[in-house]
Amino acid sequence: MxxxxxxxxxxxxxxxxxxxxxxxxxxxxxxxxxxxxxxxxxxxxxxxxxxxxxxxxxxxxxxxxxxxxxxxxxxxxxxxxxxxxxxxxxxxxxxxxxxxxxxxxxxxxxxxxxxxxxxxxxxxxxxxxxxxxxxxxxxxxxxxxxxxxxxxEPALANVVKLAANFLVGSALEALAEALALAEKQGVERSALMEMLAQTIFACSVYQNYGRMIAERHFAPGFSQRLALKDLGLVLDAADEARVPMPLAGLVHNRLLSGVARGRGEEDWTTLARAVDEAAGLV
Amino acid sequence: MxxxxxxxxxxxxxxxxxxxxxxxxxxxxxxxxxxxxxxxxxxxxxxxxxxxxxxxxxxxxxxxxxxxxxxxxxxxxxxxxxxxxxxxxxxxxxxxxxxxxxxxxxxxxxxxxxxxxxxxxxxxxxxxxxxxxxxxxxxxxxxxxxxxxxxxEPALANVVKLAANFLVGSALEALAEALALAEKQGVERSALMEMLAQTIFACSVYQNYGRMIAERHFAPGFSQRLALKDLGLVLDAADEARVPMPLAGLVHNRLLSGVARGRGEEDWTTLARAVDEAAGLV
Amino acid sequence: MxxxxxxxxxxxxxxxxxxxxxxxxxxxxxxxxxxxxxxxxxxxxxxxxxxxxxxxxxxxxxxxxxxxxxxxxxxxxxxxxxxxxxxxxxxxxxxxxxxxxxxxxxxxxxxxxxxxxxxxxxxxxxxxxxxxxxxxxxxxxxxxxxxxxxxxEPALANVVKLAANFLVGSALEALAEALALAEKQGVERSALMEMLAQTIFACSVYQNYGRMIAERHFAPGFSQRLALKDLGLVLDAADEARVPMPLAGLVHNRLLSGVARGRGEEDWTTLARAVDEAAGLV
Amino acid sequence: MxxxxxxxxxxxxxxxxxxxxxxxxxxxxxxxxxxxxxxxxxxxxxxxxxxxxxxxxxxxxxxxxxxxxxxxxxxxxxxxxxxxxxxxxxxxxxxxxxxxxxxxxxxxxxxxxxxxxxxxxxxxxxxxxxxxxxxxxxxxxxxxxxxxxxxxEPALANVVKLAANFLVGSALEALAEALALAEKQGVERSALMEMLAQTIFACSVYQNYGRMIAERHFAPGFSQRLALKDLGLVLDAADEARVPMPLAGLVHNRLLSGVARGRGEEDWTTLARAVDEAAGLV
CATH class of the missing domain: 3.40.50.720 (NAD(P)-binding Rossmann-like Domain)
Structure with missing residues (x-):
């Protein structure tokens, strides 16, 4: 960068x-x-x-x-x-x-x-x-x-950045689960994603990442390894401030598993693969 | 409706x-x-x-x-x-x-x-x-x-609707956690929300619900009771298709708890109150 | 039976x-x-x-x-x-x-x-x-x-049985996570399990299932398919009574994933395999 | 000690x-x-x-x-x-x-x-x-x-101790959920606990802690504050070894919430109160 x-x-x-x-x-x-x-x-x-x-x-x-x-x-x-x-x-x-x-x-x-x-x-x-x-x-x-x-206070800008990255990671998890459900129920992944991206989720995170996850086209951009570092910082900041963040824990574990399985250099949208695997889709 | x-x-x-x-x-x-x-x-x-x-x-x-x-x-x-x-x-x-x-x-x-x-x-x-x-x-x-x-197949449109509602519920949980973290770390909730709503999350779900959660102004619209029904349908469809959806489970439990505690008629954005309570914020 | x-x-x-x-x-x-x-x-x-x-x-x-x-x-x-x-x-x-x-x-x-x-x-x-x-x-x-x-009330005996099965499933998840952590940190799985089984967990669930999980020797006994049915009943009863049970949800998702991946007829202790896989152990 | x-x-x-x-x-x-x-x-x-x-x-x-x-x-x-x-x-x-x-x-x-x-x-x-x-x-x-x-290697004994404390914390969460379900379905908490403690869970963790949780008699012994420290060490060790431990995260969040809400000096069995509160029981 x-x-x-x-x-x-x-x-x-x-x-x-x-x-x-x-x-x-x-x-x-x-x-x-x-x-x-x-x-x-x-x-x-x-x-x-x-x-x-x-x-x-x-x-x-x-x-x-x-x-x-x-x-x-x-x-x-x-x-x-x-x-x-x-x-x-x-x-x-x-x-x-x-x-x-x-x-x-x-x-x-x-x-x-x-x-x-x-x-x-x-x-x-x-x-x-x-x-x-x-x-x-x-x-x-x-x-x-x-x-x-x-x-x-400089630290506050870092908190904001961590909150934003946590929100992106949460959207990835949500999209991966929604698309796996849709696919196994018979809905065409891209058709669902198009509808969402044109309506209530017409914003860049859902449009860009949603398309990548829908098409399982995981272009490199931000590695699971670096994303894991960021989610680790989110959880550290949450511990420090005493804020339980179960969704942050869920995203963190997806990334931790990705790194454990040798996918650390893949884009963090590949956390969707773990969702697919758990559903027997891949 | x-x-x-x-x-x-x-x-x-x-x-x-x-x-x-x-x-x-x-x-x-x-x-x-x-x-x-x-x-x-x-x-x-x-x-x-x-x-x-x-x-x-x-x-x-x-x-x-x-x-x-x-x-x-x-x-x-x-x-x-x-x-x-x-x-x-x-x-x-x-x-x-x-x-x-x-x-x-x-x-x-x-x-x-x-x-x-x-x-x-x-x-x-x-x-x-x-x-x-x-x-x-x-x-x-x-x-x-x-x-x-x-x-x-008519059922597919219902799957799509359930997927959309699940995604909205997931965004509520994510926003509630992010804002609780930010607040306890010293960031002004609305300032964070404004940034998000103008940048990577410039879409109606984040703008409208995000503002409600940031300001803790929970205008009635869609009750926790009805939202719980929908998340129950999501999990039933996920069981039927054999798709583990841990994030859907998390949102479902927030709503189930809200109804258990007598908040069933409040808007489903009030699931953010449970996040705040767990963090000792309210 | x-x-x-x-x-x-x-x-x-x-x-x-x-x-x-x-x-x-x-x-x-x-x-x-x-x-x-x-x-x-x-x-x-x-x-x-x-x-x-x-x-x-x-x-x-x-x-x-x-x-x-x-x-x-x-x-x-x-x-x-x-x-x-x-x-x-x-x-x-x-x-x-x-x-x-x-x-x-x-x-x-x-x-x-x-x-x-x-x-x-x-x-x-x-x-x-x-x-x-x-x-x-x-x-x-x-x-x-x-x-x-x-x-x-006959139903109460069924609630008791479901509670017991939920507790067993929770112990399986806990053992699988503890043993994966121990192994990747360098501890011999069976040595840990022996200590636990002779001390604070000297009871049949931990002794019998713990040994199976420690040794990854998954003798048939109670299939993931039937266990999934039971955890589904636990969650239904929890919904009916409005009791959030996140741990029941976690165990349920392990079993649901096992069935989705074609392991429905394996013993339910094999949910430990999913824990191992997520940790890159197998 | x-x-x-x-x-x-x-x-x-x-x-x-x-x-x-x-x-x-x-x-x-x-x-x-x-x-x-x-x-x-x-x-x-x-x-x-x-x-x-x-x-x-x-x-x-x-x-x-x-x-x-x-x-x-x-x-x-x-x-x-x-x-x-x-x-x-x-x-x-x-x-x-x-x-x-x-x-x-x-x-x-x-x-x-x-x-x-x-x-x-x-x-x-x-x-x-x-x-x-x-x-x-x-x-x-x-x-x-x-x-x-x-x-x-000295560190291995510490891993073992952390694994044991994690298992105890997991049992507390499981017992709290099982007893909340039982109570709201009409089963007498202590009757359920007696059965478990005499049968498949006849070991000290379930007998001692189970009774405390069943009776909601939370005698001081090991504070939520210290238990939170231990679960934090478990998660740090899990991160270090790259082992996703969702159940450890769940227990950690219960304790983090307890400390956030001013209950840090109460015995860690009081994490059951959070389970009860989420179910509208107390």
């Missing part, structure tokens, strides 16, 4: 330094004018703005903290915009560590698949200090079609 | 005979020009078309069968259009009984709340014999904004 | 007429002195006692009711002892129909596997009219090692 | 140094001849044996590690016997840290309630280096009625 977002900043005329833990990944951006650095701490100019897009809490810590970390390069006044889907717990920790150095940590997790990132059509959930949010807003408006503010 | 639908037929200039098990309910239509009959069998003219909208399988049987039932009044060539949300099993039985008398049973369950019925904006799922379907289509186009055909 | 029970009555010196819907099944008993009859109604002497052991509600109705049914042969004063695992709803109906003819319907569902039946070591749950219960008690004491009374 | 276990060692004639984070807790043992120390590191004699019984992973780390921790006082050749119910992950970490200092970490989690500890009737799951296990076995035989070996 980070690649198309960085490219959009470059194309808008911004100078960009880039770092990727796998250096080859950054080469494409270098070819388009970015400057590659060796250590995350070299990304920032003092008092500048750094963006990060990383796979999980551990990667965010690895890139941000320590002597080579990006935080070490952000002098007072700097802003770190974190696009990653990470836990509210680490967002609170990052907020504190950045504040201790006179920097701001802004959470800006994004909603949308890679093609939306490429088109600058992401939806961005934003939370953090008001001044820092105002400063980075122009960049975010380049990257997304809308920015939704959720207040001063 | 039957009342606004009958009114739309009257207003289009059709002559209508009406029957309701509670006679007072029919009076409003009589004032608008309908003729009230004493027995369902007097509804039909030989070879004509009869519409029924009833609460459940038992009511459909009671009104259709027996010496006073509407089927007894439908001579060969007649068509019975059944709008009710009933089981595929009874649809198959009705299909057979109607065929034995030279009549056609057409299933046309409707999707939409009472205001959509009043506005002629229902979505209608249609299944039954092709000739009978063609004959009744003009009426259905008066009542709905779109008609979706699902083939020659 | 009916065969060893009938044999125990014969061996105690009682004269017995027998009927089985598959006549060959009765031949073995005829060889031991029973008299085979052609119709259930010929089983009873007027005012006598008839025992039935049948697979489900439909079989109980088929054998009991109608002109050839056993109830037609029971003159006033007769007693029908029903060993079957059937619904409380049909027990209430049978109670009423028997009372209308001056007969008593006594529910006496049995707990135990076929070897316990052969050894006269069943546990019997008994409910029905006090006088009828007293009359049949000597027979039941031949068949079982203990008789547990549950009052005057 | 630590108190009666320490007392049994004292009574057997052993010299004992004791430490408790709440010093007053140790006073009772001092009165019986123990010597109280100020820091965990003063517990051990070089090359000696130290026992710990702590609430969770964090407490085990706090008491074991750091300059004042007990590990600092265990010279090469020492053995740390850990009775706590903690995660397999921390057991692996402790094993490594002890090995680095030439010490052995032995996991010996115990099964049984405080009265069993007082009577020296615990069941002990033991895992660790063979020599260290052999050395501490005489002590364990004083504390328990049986010791079950699970090999050389």
């Amino acid at each position: 980070g690649l198309p977002m960085a490219r959009n900043l470059l194309r808008a005329g911004y100078r960009l330094r880039v770092y990727n833990r796998t250096p080859a990944r950054a080469e494409e951006l270098v070819a388009e004018g970015a400057e590659r650095v060796e250590r995350p701490r070299d990304l920032a100019e003092p008092g500048g703005v750094v963006f990060s897009m990383l796979a999980d809490d551990a990667a965010l810590e690895a890139v941000t903290l320590g002597g080579d970390g990006l935080l070490a390069g952000l002098a007072p006044g700097g802003v770190h915009v974190s696009f990653s889907t990470v836990s509210p717990a680490i967002a609170r920790r990052m907020q504190r560590l950045h504040a201790e150095r006179g920097c701001a940590y802004v959470a800006a997790p994004v909603v949308g698949r890679p093609d939306a990132a490429a088109a600058g059509k992401l939806w961005i959930c934003l939370a953090g200090e008001p001044a820092a949010r105002a400063r980075v807003l122009p960049f975010l408006q380049l990257l997304g079609q809308a920015v939704f503010p959720f207040g001063d | 039957g009342l606004p639908m009958a009114r739309n037929l009257l207003r289009a200039g059709y002559r209508l005979r009406v029957y309701n098990r509670t006679p007072a309910r029919a009076e409003e239509l009589v004032a608008e020009g309908a003729e009230r009959v004493e027995r369902p069998r007097d509804l039909a003219e030989p070879g004509g078309v009869v519409f029924s909208m009833l609460a459940d399988d038992a009511a459909l049987e009671a009104v259709t069968l027996g010496g006073d039932g509407l089927l007894a009044g439908l001579a060969p060539g007649g068509v019975h259009v059944s709008f009710s949300t009933v089981s595929p099993a009874i649809a198959r039985r009705m299909q057979r009984l109607h065929a034995e008398r030279g009549c056609a049973y057409v299933a046309a369950p409707v999707v939409g709340r009472p205001d959509a019925a009043a506005a002629g904006k229902l979505w209608i799922c249609l299944a039954g014999e092709p000739a009978a379907r063609a004959r009744v289509l003009p009426f259905l186009q008066l009542l709905g904004q779109a008609v979706f055909p699902f083939g020659d | 009916g065969l060893p029970m009938a044999r125990n009555l014969l061996r105690a010196g009682y004269r017995l007429r027998v009927y089985n819907r598959t006549p060959a099944r009765a031949e073995e008993l005829v060889a031991e002195g029973a008299e085979r009859v052609e119709r259930p109604r010929d089983l009873a002497e007027p005012g006598g006692v008839v025992f039935s052991m049948l697979a489900d509600d439909a079989a109980l109705e088929a054998v009991t009711l109608g002109g050839d049914g056993l109830l037609a042969g029971l003159a006033p004063g007769g007693v029908h002892v029903s060993f079957s695992t059937v619904s409380p709803a049909i027990a209430r109906r049978m109670q009423r129909l028997h009372a209308e003819r001056g007969c008593a319907y006594v529910a006496a569902p049995v707990v135990g596997r076929p070897d316990a039946a052969a050894a006269g070591k069943l546990w019997i749950c008994l409910a029905g009219e006090p006088a009828a219960r007293a009359r049949v008690l000597p027979f039941l004491q031949l068949l079982g090692q203990a008789v547990f009374p549950f009052g005057d | 630590g108190l009666p276990m320490a007392r049994n060692l004292l009574r057997a004639g052993y010299r004992l140094r004791v430490y408790n984070r709440t010093p007053a807790r140790a006073e009772e043992l001092v009165a019986e001849g123990a010597e109280r120390v100020e820091r965990p590191r003063d517990l051990a004699e070089p090359g000696g044996v130290v026992f710990s019984m702590l609430a969770d992973d964090a407490a085990l780390e706090a008491v074991t590690l750091g300059g004042d921790g007990l590990l600092a006082g265990l010279a090469p050749g020492g053995v740390h016997v850990s009775f706590s119910t903690v995660s397999p992950a921390i057991a692996r970490r402790m094993q490594r840290l002890h090995a680095e200092r030439g010490c052995a970490y032995v996991a010996a989690p115990v099964v049984g309630r405080p009265d069993a500890a007082a009577a020296g009737k615990l069941w002990i799951c033991l895992a660790g280096e063979p020599a260290a296990r052999a050395r501490v076995l005489p002590f364990l035989q004083l504390l328990g009625q049986a010791v079950f070996p699970f090999g050389d």
Whole structure:
């Protein structure tokens, strides 16, 4: 996801330094004018703005903290915009560590698949200090079609992102069950899905994922492995706040099973295969 | 639901005979020009078309069968259009009984709340014999904004309706869990819901029900008691076809609990209260 | 189950007429002195006692009711002892129909596997009219090692039997999950099971079934198909009484999936295979 | 739990140094001849044996590690016997840290309630280096009625303990559902429980907890708060090993809800209250 977002900043005329833990990944951006650095701490100019897009809490810590970390390069006044889907717990920790150095940590997790990132059509959930949010807003408006503010606590934007991913996962489970029932009762899967997608569920999640599940055409996009990480974060946040979420548990178990069975790199719509298998359909 | 639908037929200039098990309910239509009959069998003219909208399988049987039932009044060539949300099993039985008398049973369950019925904006799922379907289509186009055909077996339209209601119930559960998590983590419920309703879930189920759940404003519309009946039909159909549907079980249990606790007449969005209670929120 | 029970009555010196819907099944008993009859109604002497052991509600109705049914042969004063695992709803109906003819319907569902039946070591749950219960008690004491009374309403004994079967099914699910966790964490399955079976779970369900699941040695005994019927009855009774039973739903879905996948005739301990499969163990 | 276990060692004639984070807790043992120390590191004699019984992973780390921790006082050749119910992950970490200092970490989690500890009737799951296990076995035989070996990896004993607690929690859920169904169908709760406890479930978990749930007499013993911690460890271990455990999730959510609603200090059998509430029973 980070690649198309960085490219959009470059194309808008911004100078960009880039770092990727796998250096080859950054080469494409270098070819388009970015400057590659060796250590995350070299990304920032003092008092500048750094963006990060990383796979999980551990990667965010690895890139941000320590002597080579990006935080070490952000002098007072700097802003770190974190696009990653990470836990509210680490967002609170990052907020504190950045504040201790006179920097701001802004959470800006994004909603949308890679093609939306490429088109600058992401939806961005934003939370953090008001001044820092105002400063980075122009960049975010380049990257997304809308920015939704959720207040001063960065962790809240991460909660919102987790809630959204949980809702998508729940829709996948619901669609998979509904389509398995329909098929075994004799209804044509795509006919059902067309009706739903044109009526009460005429929205992108149901239209896009619903079609994939109806046709059992599971194009790669977001892996079960990463989705499992996200559902794990949902359940951790639910435990922390003491909120029983049985549906989140159900979706989590589908993904956990998918990974256990060696399907971790398949798109998370393939959780529908487990529904089909349980029904003897495949 | 039957009342606004009958009114739309009257207003289009059709002559209508009406029957309701509670006679007072029919009076409003009589004032608008309908003729009230004493027995369902007097509804039909030989070879004509009869519409029924009833609460459940038992009511459909009671009104259709027996010496006073509407089927007894439908001579060969007649068509019975059944709008009710009933089981595929009874649809198959009705299909057979109607065929034995030279009549056609057409299933046309409707999707939409009472205001959509009043506005002629229902979505209608249609299944039954092709000739009978063609004959009744003009009426259905008066009542709905779109008609979706699902083939020659009436039961299939009922399966589709059950699948749709299951999907709505699943969305309610998902929204209730997501909003409880968000609230206990400090996110403003309506802010989250606005973001979702404008982005990946920009469809009527999430917009309308999501707002109700976010604001805990549970306007009456579709009772937990009736929704429990529908989820029971979903699970019966799933058993019949041997399709495990754990999410349907979860939603069913929410509704069963609601009815057990005396909330059967409240709108089914109030299943969110059970989610809130389990989280210690209310 | 009916065969060893009938044999125990014969061996105690009682004269017995027998009927089985598959006549060959009765031949073995005829060889031991029973008299085979052609119709259930010929089983009873007027005012006598008839025992039935049948697979489900439909079989109980088929054998009991109608002109050839056993109830037609029971003159006033007769007693029908029903060993079957059937619904409380049909027990209430049978109670009423028997009372209308001056007969008593006594529910006496049995707990135990076929070897316990052969050894006269069943546990019997008994409910029905006090006088009828007293009359049949000597027979039941031949068949079982203990008789547990549950009052005057036959249906209550059926509820008890369903509750017991639900508890066994729940223990199977729990054992399967615990053993899958243990195995994938590196613990030897049988070592864990031995510890449990000698300590806090030193009872027959955990000892017998636990060993089967630990060793994945699924000896035939009680099929997934019949167990699915029982869990279906549990959920029906729960719906009727408005009791959400999520664990019953979970066990039911395991069995439903087993039947959907063609494993209906395997012992119900094989639900552990679905747990193993979901964990990528097999 | 630590108190009666320490007392049994004292009574057997052993010299004992004791430490408790709440010093007053140790006073009772001092009165019986123990010597109280100020820091965990003063517990051990070089090359000696130290026992710990702590609430969770964090407490085990706090008491074991750091300059004042007990590990600092265990010279090469020492053995740390850990009775706590903690995660397999921390057991692996402790094993490594002890090995680095030439010490052995032995996991010996115990099964049984405080009265069993007082009577020296615990069941002990033991895992660790063979020599260290052999050395501490005489002590364990004083504390328990049986010791079950699970090999050389300490973490395995913790997995076993978690599996056992999960099974107990599952039995509580099953009993609560079965008894709610029985009661609402008209069966007397205690009559059902007596039958089960004398027949197929004649073991301590069902007898003791079953009676408490049947009578709704929830004597304090093991709090929902601590049980929630244990079920959290079960789910963490399941995630780590990639084993979907839906029943563990169900029990976890019952406990999470109990804690969310302010019942964290009540015995974990009170999860039955949530079952009753969902059924409209209380």
